[in-house]
Amino acid sequence: MAKDFRHLNLFLIKESFSAEPFSQHISDQADVSEFPLVEESGIVGQLFVKNSIERRPNWADTLDSVVGKKIENLGNRSSSAVLFLKGDAGVYALVFGYGRYLLDQTRCVQDFGIKTALNTLDHRTLRSVDLHTLEEQPVQKKAQAPRDAEVGVFGIDILRDILRAVTGQAKKGVSLFQITGGDAMFSCSVNVPSNLLAALCDRIQQYYRESTYKENFAWVDNVQRVKDEGEISRLDELLCKAIAARSKDIIITVPEVISWDEVDGFSFTRAKNDIQPTVEAERYFDTLGEVSIDRLNSDKVFVSRAGANHDISFPVYRCVYFEIVEADGVRLLFDGKWYKVNRDFSSRINESLDDIDISDIDFPGVFVWDDAGSAKIESEGDYNERVAKSESFHLLDKKLIKTNRTTTSIELCDLLTPKRQFIHAKHRKGGSAGLSHLFAQGTVSAEVTVGDRAFRKKARTELNKISAAARDLLPWRSKALILRSFS
Structure with a gap:
């Protein structure tokens, strides 16, 4: 390996804080020692190193108990450091070990890492992606490919997934290696002497300022960061x-x-x-x-x-x-x-929804009442049971059926009409996550019903417990199915 080849983990300090002393960018709870830089380094900056002490791991007591005495040499020590550099275009923090936990990250540009990575990566060379899925429960996912791949390999749902981090190789003309970007931190390998690190950081910041990512990663803007300080204050309130x-x-x-x-x-x-x-x-x-x-x-x-x-x-x-x-x-x-x-993204979704026929079923309203000053709403189960009785629908709520096409048993639907209409019901609460869950239920049920004969057999068995007429609403052959889902 070349003498000046090194791996860097880089943060960009917000411009509004760039004139403050470097020590102000360190977390208040960090126990660090401060080291000035020698003039020969060619760097204007400051080094902060965590004051580390040896610590016995929590599991050491378990081992002590089984041998009847305190076992020596089970202590460990870790090192963390932050090197601040002042360049012509800004102030940067290079972190080492667990150094990022020493930083006050509220002072860092929050999308510096991910945006810089997307502007410097060859979209055909992705190795891993970290995602956050917009669901009723926040789901974080990491997917890794065994070799260079395009984004489609990772099964990203552009309707629900926020790209948190990405790893890949640099595109032509970018002299960086092993690029990773996640939120505020940008990582790469470079072959550059220490005295040119500040200039390198300035060049990396130029990549951050570009918008070339839109050529191959435009979908990441479907969900955008709120940057207006007034809007953030309103939402924080x-x-x-x-x-x-x-x-x-x-x-x-x-x-x-x-x-x-x-x-x-x-x-x-x-x-x-x-x-x-x-x-x-x-x-x-x-x-x-x-x-x-x-x-x-x-x-x-x-x-x-x-x-x-x-x-x-x-x-x-x-x-x-x-x-x-x-x-x-x-x-x-x-x-x-x-x-x-993104509003344009919302408009495209609404246009697609406008093409879907509205159900002609006249659904009863949901019961809402006041209980000692607190608004109460009818439960999903009670609503389904009431509608089934009043409309002569077949009640299938909570009747789970196993299939080898999903990780868990699923509902065929909540209500099944004599016209073979599959009705899925969901409370309109919890924001868009509930609506997303509703659509997912309908989609999974329809796909499994059409594509899995074994599932249809089990579903017919469940329907037969209601009546033979209910059973015959679901034919053996998928080609005979006419599926319609309503909410």
Whole structure:
């Protein structure tokens, strides 16, 4: 390997903070030592190194107990560092080891990593992608290919998936290697001496400023970052009100894919020693007191890791998942960033929906009533049962049928009409995730019913428990099927 070949993990400090002392970009909770740079380095900047101490892993006590004494040499020590560089175009942070956890990442440009990667990658050479899927439960996924591949190989759903990170090779004319970009951090390998690192960072920032990613990755803008500070403040205020009301729609989750085999548990600021196996929003709310965005940014979710020299932590604000449905679209918070659905994208979806025939079934309304000042709404199960009785439909709600085409048993539908209409019902709550779930139910049921003869046989058996007439609504042969799903 060439002497000056090195792997770099780079953050860009926001321009509004670039004139401040480098020490201001370090997290308040980081225990670090500061080192000035020698003039011969050719770098204007500062180095910060974590003050690391040896720590016995949590599992050491288990081993001690089985041998009857304390086992020596089970301690470990890890190193982390941040090197700040001042270039002609900005201030940068190069992180080493777990150095990114030493940074105050609220001071970093949040889309620097992913956007720079998309502008520098050859779209035909992707090796891995990290995704966040917009669902009722936030799902984080990582997919990896054994060799260079195009984006279609990874099965990305452009209707629901937010691209969090991507890895691949540089396109022609970009002298970088092994490119990875995820949120605020851009990683690459380069062959460059230390005295040219600042100039290299300036060149990488130029890639960030480009928009060439639109040629092959335009779909990533279907869901866009909210960048207007006034809009972010308005949404943050709505978030604080929801937290103060202890809304069940608030989810707190670790914002990164983690290795669960290394995790002992999770805890919060003001209850750090109360380590639990899962992250529960209610536990945090119990310790919170007054709600503010500053408090959410200063409070931490701690991840206690088995055998690690130190735990890692994330600001609670980065861990909140929250969705707001408004007249002009959906806003959602994830990983400390507000997103909105692209309006043009919404328009195209609406145009597609306009082509779908509206059901001629006259569905009864949902019962809503007041209970001691609290609005109550009829449950999904009660609604399905009432409609089945009043309309003489066959009730199939919660009647699960096994199929080898899905990971779990599924419902044929909630209600089946004498005209072979499959009705799927879902409460209109929980934002767009519920609607997405409804469409997914209808799609999966239709595809499995048409394509899986064994499933149709099991479904007919279930229908026969209702009546022979219900059974015969589902023919043996798929070509005889006429499927229509309504909500």
